[in-house]
Amino acid sequence: MPTLEIDGGKVDVADGLTVLQAAERAGIEIPHYCWHPGLTIAGNCRMCLVEIEKIPKLQIACNTRVADGMVVHTTSEKTKAAQRAVLEFLLINHPIDCPVCDQAGECKLQEYYMDYDRQRSRVPLPAKVRKKKAIPIGPLVMLDQERCILCARCTRFLDEVTHTSELAIYERGDHCEIELAPGRVLDNPYSGNVVDICPVGALTSRDFRFRARVWYLERAESVCGACANGCNIEIYHREDRIFRFQPRQNLAVNQYWMCDNGRLSYRDLQGEGRLMQPVVRGEDEFVGSTWASAIGQAAGRLADLARDGDPGAVGIVVSAQAPNEEVFLLRRLGAALGARMAGISWSPPGAFHDDFLVKADKNPNTSGLRLQGLGDAGAVDDLIRAAAAGELRALVLHRTDLTAWRDAAAVQAALERVPCLVVIDTDRREVAAYADVVLPLATYAECDGTFTNHAGRVQRFHTAVAPPAEARPGWAVLGELVARLGGGEPPASAAAAFDALAAECEAFRDLRYDALGAEGQPVAGA
Amino acid sequence: MAERLLLRCRDIPDLRRLDVYVAHGGYEATRKALTTCSPEQLVGIVKTSNLRGRGGAGFPTGLKWSFLPKQTAKPVYLAVNADESEPGTFKDRLIIEQDPHQLLEGIIISAYAIRCHTAYIYIRGEFALGAERFEAAIAEARQAGFLGKNVLGTGFDLDVWVHRGAGAYICGEETGLIESLEGKRGYPRIKPPFPATHGLFGCPTIVNNVETLACVPHIVLRGADWFRAIGPEKSPGPKLFCVSGHVVRPGTYELPMGTPLREIIYDHAGGIPGDRKLKGVIPGGASMPVFTADEIDVPMDMDSVQKAGSFLGSAGIMVMDETVCMVWTALVIARFFHHESCGQCTPCREGTGWLEKVLRRLEYGEGTATAADVDLLLNIAGNMMGTTICALSDAAAMPARAFVTKYRAEFEEHAALGRCPFRPIAEPSRRHAHA
Numbered sequence: 026m027p028t029l030e031i032d033g034g035k036v037d038v039a040d041g042l043t044v045l046q047a048a049e050r051a052g053i054e055i056p057h058y059c060w061h062p063g064l065t066i067a068g069n070c071r072m073c074l075v076e077i078e079k080i081p082k083l084q085i086a087c088n089t090r091v092a093d094g095m096v097v098h099t100t101s102e103k104t105k106a107a108q109r110a111v112l113e114f115l116l117i118n119h120p121i122d123c124p125v126c127d128q129a130g131e132c133k134l135q136e137y138y139m140d141y142d143r144q145r146s147r148v149p150l151p152a153k154v155r156k157k158k159a160i161p162i163g164p165l166v167m168l169d170q171e172r173c174i175l176c177a178r179c180t181r182f183l184d185e186v187t188h189t190s191e192l193a194i195y196e197r198g199d200h201c202e203i204e205l206a207p208g209r210v211l212d213n214p215y216s217g218n219v220v221d222i223c224p225v226g227a228l229t230s231r232d233f234r235f236r237a238r239v240w241y242l243e244r245a246e247s248v249c250g251a252c253a254n255g256c257n258i259e260i261y262h263r264e265d266r267i268f269r270f271q272p273r274q275n276l277a278v279n280q281y282w283m284c285d286n287g288r289l290s291y292r293d294l295q296g297e298g299r300l301m302q303p304v305v306r307g308e309d310e311f312v313g314s315t316w317a318s319a320i321g322q323a324a325g326r327l328a329d330l331a332r333d334g335d336p337g338a339v340g341i342v343v344s345a346q347a348p349n350e351e352v353f354l355l356r357r358l359g360a361a362l363g364a365r366m367a368g369i370s371w372s373p374p375g376a377f378h379d380d381f382l383v384k385a386d387k388n389p390n391t392s393g394l395r396l397q398g399l400g401d402a403g404a405v406d407d408l409i410r411a412a413a414a415g416e417l418r419a420l421v422l423h424r425t426d427l428t429a430w431r432d433a434a435a436v437q438a439a440l441e442r443v444p445c446l447v448v449i450d451t452d453r454r455e456v457a458a459y460a461d462v463v464l465p466l467a468t469y470a471e472c473d474g475t476f477t478n479h480a481g482r483v484q485r486f487h488t489a490v491a492p493p494a495e496a497r498p499g500w501a502v503l504g505e506l507v508a509r510l511g512g513g514e515p516p517a518s519a520a521a522a523f524d525a526l527a528a529e530c531e532a533f534r535d536l537r538y539d540a541l542g543a544e545g546q547p548v549a550g551a
Numbered sequence: 552m553a554e555r556l557l558l559r560c561r562d563i564p565d566l567r568r569l570d571v572y573v574a575h576g577g578y579e580a581t582r583k584a585l586t587t588c589s590p591e592q593l594v595g596i597v598k599t600s601n602l603r604g605r606g607g608a609g610f611p612t613g614l615k616w617s618f619l620p621k622q623t624a625k626p627v628y629l630a631v632n633a634d635e636s637e638p639g640t641f642k643d644r645l646i647i648e649q650d651p652h653q654l655l656e657g658i659i660i661s662a663y664a665i666r667c668h669t670a671y672i673y674i675r676g677e678f679a680l681g682a683e684r685f686e687a688a689i690a691e692a693r694q695a696g697f698l699g700k701n702v703l704g705t706g707f708d709l710d711v712w713v714h715r716g717a718g719a720y721i722c723g724e725e726t727g728l729i730e731s732l733e734g735k736r737g738y739p740r741i742k743p744p745f746p747a748t749h750g751l752f753g754c755p756t757i758v759n760n761v762e763t764l765a766c767v768p769h770i771v772l773r774g775a776d777w778f779r780a781i782g783p784e785k786s787p788g789p790k791l792f793c794v795s796g797h798v799v800r801p802g803t804y805e806l807p808m809g810t811p812l813r814e815i816i817y818d819h820a821g822g823i824p825g826d827r828k829l830k831g832v833i834p835g836g837a838s839m840p841v842f843t844a845d846e847i848d849v850p851m852d853m854d855s856v857q858k859a860g861s862f863l864g865s866a867g868i869m870v871m872d873e874t875v876c877m878v879w880t881a882l883v884i885a886r887f888f889h890h891e892s893c894g895q896c897t898p899c900r901e902g903t904g905w906l907e908k909v910l911r912r913l914e915y916g917e918g919t920a921t922a923a924d925v926d927l928l929l930n931i932a933g934n935m936m937g938t939t940i941c942a943l944s945d946a947a948a949m950p951a952r953a954f955v956t957k958y959r960a961e962f963e964e965h966a967a968l969g970r971c972p973f974r975p976i977a978e979p980s981r982r983h984a985h986a
């Protein structure tokens with residue numbers, strides 16, 4: 026393990042690391058544009074030049090391996106002069122249109138200019154090289170060639186990660202420009218990542234641009250719920266509105282990336298169909314209700330029907346859309362009612378998937394369902410048959426769009442024969458038409474909790490925005506329902522619900538909510 | 552004048568034909584090397600000869616060869632650099648067109664020495680005749696058993712392929728050349744790793760200049776000591792000098808390494824026409840710092856030229872008499888490098904264009920330049936040096952800096968007058984103009 030000195034401090038690092046990585050580990054930032062941990066080293070921006078003793082020329086920290094006894098200066102006059110020079114070179118042909126640039130506020134050119142440069146321009150405006158601006162190059166991405174600093178991050182991503190090579194650098198010298206290859210469109214399933222890795226405003230998101238200045242946005246750590254991969258993300262939000270998803274690094278799950286479908290799935294979380302208020306069936310129509318009364322009614326009817334009927338007269342269906350905590354509490358509910366439980370993990374047939382990130386399973390928690398014993402795919406159909414046969418007296422549908430996922434006519438016929446239907450969901454679906462009580466839930470962007478991804482990794486999501494109107498987190502709703510039915514104290518938080526799950530479920534036994542960390546933990550045996 | 556070796560084509564008509572070449576002792580060196588020397592011995596001979604690369608950097612050839620891994624499961628490649636694009640340089644072209652078998656012998660012997668079985672020659676795109684003649688030479692040599700399987704019955708196999716460039720100066724930089732050979736954009740690679748371990752297709756690769764390789768058969772035939780005795784010991788051998796500009800007899804001259812620059816200009820090239828005064832000489836191609844008229848008593852070998860503040864480079868000697876405007880010359884050179892920068896590295900991509908712009912306003916700006924522009928040039932050049940992937944950035948900055956420092960008064964005069972004192976005319980139309 027080599028020991029080197031960076032800015033006077035001793036640093037021990039693993040062999041094979043670069044000076045840039047070693048400095049990063051020591052908490053010292055070496056400014057850089059082209060280097061990205063998920064891509065090969067290009068060494069072209071020259072922003073990371075540092076002075077290393079005994080080497081006459083400055084070296085690029087991103088391509089210099091550490092060596093024992095190396096003495097690195099990241100703030101010496103020589104290093105600073107090189108940083109100023111590189112920034113000046115980067116800016117001489119830059120349009121400096123920050124006021125109308127969507128990258129402003131998260132632009133490395135702005136940041137490094139303020140941190141390392143701060144010189145006045147020595148190039149008169151008319152002398153700048155002009156290139157093309159605001160070119161849509163794909164459904165998600167807008168290109169501004171003048172703002173491009175030619176770091177080749179985007180092209181390396183498209184060459185090395187997606188292997189699609191839609192973009193390339195054309196021309197030479199200061200006429201170099203990023204451009205689509207002839208006849209191509211940047212429309213691969215991961216195209217949005219180039220926007221994230223572009224250090225400047227050359228590639229911006231057509232979905233996000235001009236909708237908010239980033240400095241007004243807040244971030245919450247989360248997990249994409251659009252498929253079983255569970256890509257780690259950050260939710261950018263403001264005033265309870267979600268503005269965008271961006272990937273968050275997790276080498277075990279998604280590296281630095283996410284798919285376009287997942288990226289845009291934030292729209293589904295705040296759609297038109299959200300349930301806003303608990304409702305109960307009145308004489309002829311649904312009427313709005315308070316939580317206390319709606320839960321009271323649901324609990325009362327379920328208790329009555331369970332008590333009066335045979336064991337198994339109540340059915341509970343929970344989908345793989347539900348977080349681990351909700352599945353757990355529904356199992357408690359089932360135990361209190363002696364109910365028949367069925368899990369369902371439905372994905373649209375033929376939906377896109379690949380061998381990189383995107384999974385065919387479009388549910389975030391199929392593994393969580395399975396690990397809690399609800400993985401039997403036939404169980405739902407048995408319940409529908411039981412309902413159709415008039416054997417079910419009550420049915421709870423949790424985050425379940427049963428008419429869309431099974432033969433609609435058969436489901437409708439079956440539901441009509443169930444005397445009491447309780448629907449617990451985030452969005453209005455057709456099954457709600459048959460419900461006696463409808464309880465509105467928070468999405469995973471609106472509460473805390475965990476999903477277990479396809480590989481058995483349990484990952485936390487954090488509350489980003491408030492649920493709409495009166496919708497509430499599932500752990501709270503279900504906890505109360507369970508308590509009303511004598512199934513135990515309600516958990517005080519998602520954390521408490523998870524830890525209770527861990528206490529009783531083998532697969533989760535070694536896990537604690539607070540110890541899951543930003544990148545999650547695998548279940549036992551995963 | 553001493554015997555001509557590299558330029559025997561000047562003395563022997565049709566030397567490019569195999570029968571003529573063989574009739575004049577051709578392929579004796581190949582036979583000698585392959586039948587009496589081991590590869591290690593050959594590397595040793597080339598090392599002892601002190602042969603240094605003729606492509607511009609002057610790196611010791613034997614030492615370079617010895618950087619190849621001793622044991623490797625991968626093929627070793629030889630890439631012959633025939634991209635000759637340095638302004639003022641026209642020596643490799645002569646060899647390829649007029650004496651291709653000399654080069655081919657150099658390739659065969661060198662390939663044998665480095666245990667290479669596939670060699671590529673990267674020929675500058677514009678050298679259509681050279682490519683055609685070299686292809687013909689390869690075909691003849693193959694027919695005669697000097698190439699292909701089992702060369703001269705020694706069990707050594709070698710194929711040589713011609714690859715034609717597409718008009719980029721940067722593909723003469725050895726790693727840009729390798730990228731281009733791989734079918735990619737000619738982007739010089741970051742080092743490490745170096746070509747000797749990770750070169751063409753990720754395999755150990757040696758890149759050598761045409762003239763460098765052409766020296767090898769002579770070293771084999773006459774011995775390392777003979778070679779080392781020509782000119783200074785540390786930078787020896789016969790050398791091709793390309794003389795252009797204001798001389799009576801421009802052309803390529805084969806002279807011993809270390810021949811004084813003054814002698815080359817005034818004796819061999821016949822001096823300056825009309826007895827005009829010498830103003831400056833670029834000694835090693837457009838990349839290299841200019842010498843003033845007082846600085847030409849320098850022996851033209853690698854170490855002496857370097858000691859005098861410039862580089863032998865490609866030995867492209869460009870002579871300028873008193874009628875030449877140095878701002879204009881610096882501009883022409885800057886324009887070249889601006890056009891040829893591959894654009895990867897920030898300082899080179901932006902700096903080459905900026906240098907050209909500032910020089911252009913001094914020369915043609917009609918009063919838009921200021922006195923501060925003179926120092927600005929020095930400042931830009933300084934920031935471009937030693938900070939990039941390949942040496943093109945330095946190659947653009949060094950001459951700019953030298954012109955400004957050595958002819959500063961002329962630059963200041965341009966700024967003060969607001970025009971060029973030599974040529975008070977409007978800017979000519981710019982065919983390749985980008986700025």
Ligand SMILES: Cc1cc2nc3c(=O)[nH]c(=O)nc-3n(C[C@H](O)[C@H](O)[C@H](O)COP(=O)(O)O)c2cc1C
Nearest residue numbers: 604605606632634635636723724725759760763942
């Ligand atoms: C910008 C640039 C252009 C170059 N062009 C050529 C060239 O046209 N021909 C050449 O032989 N070497 C050229 N070189 C030098 C090569 O990189 C390399 O050093 C040389 O081919 C090695 O061969 P040698 O050791 O036999 O000289 C160039 C270098 C640079 C930096």
Ligand code: SF4
Nearest residue numbers: 173174176177179223
């Ligand atoms: S578009 Fe962005 S990522 Fe691509 S080369 Fe330009 S600055 Fe880099």
Ligand code: SF4
Nearest residue numbers: 249252255256284287
């Ligand atoms: S791959 Fe799956 S988890 Fe990842 S972003 Fe896409 S939909 Fe979301």
Ligand code: SF4
Nearest residue numbers: 893895896899939941
């Ligand atoms: S120095 Fe210039 S030519 Fe060389 S790699 Fe960098 S940008 Fe390209």
Ligand code: FES
Nearest residue numbers: 057059070071087
């Ligand atoms: S980050 Fe090192 S050269 Fe760009």
